Amino acid sequence: MAARLSAEGIDVAFDETLGMVLDVAIEWRGNQIAPFAKAPWRHLPLEHPRFPPGMPPHLARLSADFFCAPFCADDVEGSPAHGKTANSRWRLVDVSRSAPHSRAVFELCATVAGASVTKTLLLIDHQPFLYQQHVLTGADVRLPVAHHTMVDATGGIELRVSPVLFAETPASPLESDPAMGRSVLAYPARSADPASFPRADGARTSLLSFPFSERQEDFAVLIDDQHGSDALGWAIAFRRGHGDSVVLAKATRQLPETMLWFSNGGRTYAPWLGEHTEVLGIEMGCSYSSNGWAASIAANPFSEAGIPTSVDVREGERTVVSYAMGAAPGLVRYVDGGFVTQSPETATAPVPFTRDLVTGDSLFQEMW
Numbered sequence: 001m002a003a004r005l006s007a008e009g010i011d012v013a014f015d016e017t018l019g020m021v022l023d024v025a026i027e028w029r030g031n032q033i034a035p036f037a038k039a040p041w042r043h044l045p046l047e048h049p050r051f052p053p054g055m056p057p058h059l060a061r062l063s064a065d066f067f068c069a070p071f072c073a074d075d076v077e078g079s080p081a082h083g084k085t086a087n088s089r090w091r092l093v094d095v096s097r098s099a100p101h102s103r104a105v106f107e108l109c110a111t112v113a114g115a116s117v118t119k120t121l122l123l124i125d126h127q128p129f130l131y132q133q134h135v136l137t138g139a140d141v142r143l144p145v146a147h148h149t150m151v152d153a154t155g156g157i158e159l160r161v162s163p164v165l166f167a168e169t170p171a172s173p174l175e176s177d178p179a180m181g182r183s184v185l186a187y188p189a190r191s192a193d194p195a196s197f198p199r200a201d202g203a204r205t206s207l208l209s210f211p212f213s214e215r216q217e218d219f220a221v222l223i224d225d226q227h228g229s230d231a232l233g234w235a236i237a238f239r240r241g242h243g244d245s246v247v248l249a250k251a252t253r254q255l256p257e258t259m260l261w262f263s264n265g266g267r268t269y270a271p272w273l274g275e276h277t278e279v280l281g282i283e284m285g286c287s288y289s290s291n292g293w294a295a296s297i298a299a300n301p302f303s304e305a306g307i308p309t310s311v312d313v314r315e316g317e318r319t320v321v322s323y324a325m326g327a328a329p330g331l332v333r334y335v336d337g338g339f340v341t342q343s344p345e346t347a348t349a350p351v352p353f354t355r356d357l358v359t360g361d362s363l364f365q366e367m368w
Helices: 057-061 293-297
Strands: 003-007 010-015 020-028 031-033 065-068 090-098 101-108 116-124 129-137 141-143 145-152 157-161 164-169 189-191 216-224 232-239 244-251 257-264 279-286 311-313 319-329 331-335 338-343 346-351
Touching: 003 090, 003 101, 003 116, 010 116, 010 129, 020 057, 020 129, 020 319, 031 319, 065 129, 129 311, 141 293, 145 232, 145 244, 145 257, 145 319, 157 279, 232 279, 232 331, 244 279, 244 331, 311 319, 319 338
Parallel strands: none
Antiparallel strands: 003 010, 010 020, 020 031, 020 065, 065 145, 090 101, 101 116, 116 129, 129 319, 141 311, 145 279, 157 232, 164 189, 164 216, 216 257, 232 244, 244 319, 257 279, 331 338, 338 346
């Protein structure tokens, strides 16, 4: 059974067994929007033969969003990929409704290198956003972290992002064996313009328009060009086939990277079997790209350039990571510190959004 949280105009389902946001359903100005992706095999039992031995549990229920601590490989503690936060049970601590706010608090039923993790989900009446906050306490540890959000890209996506320094692919493609899958970008490669990125075949493509291949599994990281203490980083994915926009927001001082996972039938082995198609992962994080925990806390080219690749958790202190994910009808744009939407039938209208919940330091668990 999934835990549910609702406010006026928005409903969220959360899987406590693996820490995964399953659904975000938004009703806004007469529009019904459910824009986040789900794996086609998510309803199969965990013991189904489709799932190979040793597969990270989160892959069996792959859905809208989950928090990764660490992001990618756990080559420090040896937990499954994306860490215990994405593969272990969470315990409901509190749920409350005090209009216009609805809030649920969960605790991870494990520790990450000795650190405890608390998750707060917050909804506000008539705001089309799920606000999330993770608080890490109780140990001295450095961790690469990320939100792993997946957008249903059926019909294609045009992506807009806050200003970036550059886009880069890691040293190796996600899929290098043609018998297993296919990647089409060049690895490693870097471009100052994410709209013109090298491909393995020598051509160039835009990372901001998806899909750009009939069969692909690719990954690239965008580095934010904003450094202020209250700087807002954002990504807006206009879903052409649906006529709506997914909006993701973060504090760039906490999550200075926007990592893009292009998944369009590019993996032929289990559990994928070529069936995971038209999904754009937009993963806001603080990590040395997809290189895992050990590489992210060691000296690396990003950290040497002044780009944080891990968050510092200190015993006796609280490390806070805040994030917002939502959607609105029409084409959404970032204007004057907030978001507005434009559709052919309506004039420009503001998208209700509480910026301080993303860029501020207040704890959701202690508010209201």
